[in-house]
Amino acid sequence: MAGGMSAAELIEHYKILEARFDHEAKTYDVRYGPPSGSRPGNPLVSWLRDEHLALLRGLLKPGALVLDIGCGTGEEALRLAQEGYSVLGIDVSPGMVWQAQAKLAGYGLRRGAQFRVLAAGRLANLDERGPFQGAYASLGTLNTEPDLPGVAEGLHALLEPGAPFVATVMNRHCLFERLYGLHRLKPGDVLPRPATWAEGRAGASDVIAPVRFYSPREFAAPFAEHFTVERVLAFPLWFPPVHLHAIYRERADRYRRRLAVERRMRAWPGFRAWGDHFLMILRHRG
Numbered sequence: 001m002a003g004g005m006s007a008a009e010l011i012e013h014y015k016i017l018e019a020r021f022d023h024e025a026k027t028y029d030v031r032y033g034p035p036s037g038s039r040p041g042n043p044l045v046s047w048l049r050d051e052h053l054a055l056l057r058g059l060l061k062p063g064a065l066v067l068d069i070g071c072g073t074g075e076e077a078l079r080l081a082q083e084g085y086s087v088l089g090i091d092v093s094p095g096m097v098w099q100a101q102a103k104l105a106g107y108g109l110r111r112g113a114q115f116r117v118l119a120a121g122r123l124a125n126l127d128e129r130g131p132f133q134g135a136y137a138s139l140g141t142l143n144t145e146p147d148l149p150g151v152a153e154g155l156h157a158l159l160e161p162g163a164p165f166v167a168t169v170m171n172r173h174c175l176f177e178r179l180y181g182l183h184r185l186k187p188g189d190v191l192p193r194p195a196t197w198a199e200g201r202a203g204a205s206d207v208i209a210p211v212r213f214y215s216p217r218e219f220a221a222p223f224a225e226h227f228t229v230e231r232v233l234a235f236p237l238w239f240p241p242v243h244l245h246a247i248y249r250e251r252a253d254r255y256r257r258r259l260a261v262e263r264r265m266r267a268w269p270g271f272r273a274w275g276d277h278f279l280m281i282l283r284h285r286g
Helices: 007-032 043-059 075-082 094-102 120-125 148-158 175-183 216-223 242-250 252-256 259-265
Strands: 065-069 086-091 113-117 134-137 164-170 198-201 208-211 227-235 277-284
Touching: 007 094, 007 208, 043 075, 043 134, 043 164, 043 227, 043 242, 043 277, 065 075, 065 148, 075 086, 075 113, 086 094, 094 113, 120 148, 134 148, 148 216, 148 227, 164 216, 164 227, 175 242, 216 227, 216 277, 242 252, 252 259
Parallel strands: 065 086, 065 134, 086 113, 134 164
Antiparallel strands: 164 277, 198 208, 227 277
16 A cells, blocks of 8 residues: 555556646646746746755755656756756656657757656666665655655665755645735635645646645655655745746746845744745655
């Protein structure tokens, strides 16, 4: 049993994820990639990716072999590969993986990034055994993964001792969302954030799929045998949650002027568990 699911339920869950994200793969970058020319993209998602990549660069050694779990269309993996890292990206969606592979030439890459179709909970089936010097799962990838213990065991077998694993996870509680609701005199008008499986927004997108939300403590529990929690950050804290990206688009300059406050306060005890997502740095004990 994985996360309370039978083997048949687990297979069905992965099939649903595959179908939902395959359906969005061709237009995913248009809607959520970096704004460019006539492509609207999503500036809030782009900012979050930039912040995430900056943090990864501070944790990973130059040229490190890195595992990207839930790589989507490969945006972060390709940018790291351009900087000299070797990145292997996996995703449950063949359509997303195809899009990532198709972008290699556009990034001027012949090597440095590879992509495979594989669910995060099935890391034990990965042919490439590493060892990897780091891994990450960004922007709510693991909120749709039904087998977190399988992810933990897979990473334990693939990562070097001491390697970082960085997970950005959709949070059970969001301070900005609650304050925004009170400001509009609609305190109940918030995104449902269930602790059990339900259909909802998956990750930093409008894709509807089976999803569940975690507190930092709940998420860390399946990893406790092999990983130590090193740091937790609200991600973001004072910027709008992803589903309210229109607010950011209208006032991006105003929010960017608050960037120093955002970066300082998101690590504070009492605030770090109140972001739209939380970013958790776990260290492999080996």
